[in-house]
Amino acid sequence: MKKRNTVLLLGIVSIIILISVQIFIIRSVWKQKDEMFSLRYTMRSQEALNMINRRMRTDGFDTVRFLLGRYSERANLELHTIKDEKELAAKKKDILDYFTKVVNQEQDLSGLLSSYFERRGFEKNFKFSIVINNLEMISTDTIIVYQSEGFANRRPSDRGPRPAPPEISKEKILVNWFRMEDNNYRFLFEYFIDFSDKQKVILKETAAYLAMSGFSIIVVVIIFMFTYRNLMEEKRLSNLKTDFINNMTHELKTPLSTITVAGKTLEMVQIRTNEEKILETAKLIGKQSVHLNQLINMILEISMWERTQFQLDKKTVDIEELMNDVVESFKSGGGNGSTITQKYNFCGAKVDLDVVYFTTLVNNLLSNAVKYSDKDPVIDIEGFIADNNISLKVSDNGIGISKNDQKHVFDKFYRASTGNIHKFKGLGLGLYYVKKIAEAHGGDVTVSSKPGKGSTFTVTLPINQ
């Protein structure tokens, strides 16, 4: 149990580690692809800007520049006459609003970029956004209308001939910084693009990797499950063998110790003179020897089956007659106070079978029905013909078999958990025998049972094999 839990725990931990590593790798690949995508479009938009500059002699903001130039002259004059703080703030806001509106609505860059992308066969649908960094109105002095947060610290080389080069942004792609100025204003802003399909594109690019990693996880989980199942099966078999050895020792010891005690009894002087007692003890020795012999034969026979095929000595028999004989001799052999009813509908069918083995099969089912019973055993035997097979149903009112045990009762050495306590003696070979015999005749045996209610064993044998 401890080993089983350790193996399970180790397996689960390894699978979790594997999944975590895969997630980590996928995340890194995703991040890399994301960055590559941004880099690709940053470079493409740079190319586009250069091309537009060169060929069309525009940066896409000509209309904007014209409108802002016209507006800023008037706005600048007004701004410089205002003394009141509040009024000044309101005017600054108006100016900023106007600049924002014009730069967003009147720019041509988005259209130019989009058609450039389309011509090159790249993704052409993007959203743009403009982030204003700095807006100053200039006259004799400079009035700062707006300055974005931290702008003063990261102020780009706005005095230089070109704006600072674009950086790669995580969310959006920075196409460029733009600077516009004339005698009345100085305006600095960033132009970004963003692809709503970006995630889809990255997903497409990483799909093969994702599928491979998912597949490898599934393969590892399946291999683990198989290995675990095999290990558990081996463990179960080894437990069965240990149980068998314990049960066998117990089974063999009982008749042996009876024989030993009986031998000691015969040595006693007072017994030797009592003929009746001698006979009784001799009978007891005889009975126990037969039982011992049966047990040993059963074990030997099974080990022989492992090596060689069943040797059946088949005869054609009337199945109903045979059943009556077998049940009668079971009853006369004790039957342990059981009530047995028989109901046959064989229509005089004749079957080829090995009478000795078949008798063992029926006897094993009947003795189990008696053995695994906690009240007076009531056994119903039903027999009929179905689909060219004879069917034999042996039902009892015994302790029943749990669903899980039903799967294994025909396995060699298997004893249901309640069967392991010595209340019910056995070696776990009876039903294995039944199954082997049924199969050797080309048939099969199945069980249906409800714990506490009873069990039904159904044997089917083909009629004319």
Ligand code: ADP
């Ligand atoms: P054994 O009787 O020697 O244990 P068997 O192979 O005959 O071995 O049976 C295997 C197990 O199946 C038994 O240990 C018992 O738990 C269960 N079993 C068999 N027949 C019956 C029955 N008629 N009712 C309840 N349990 C049964």
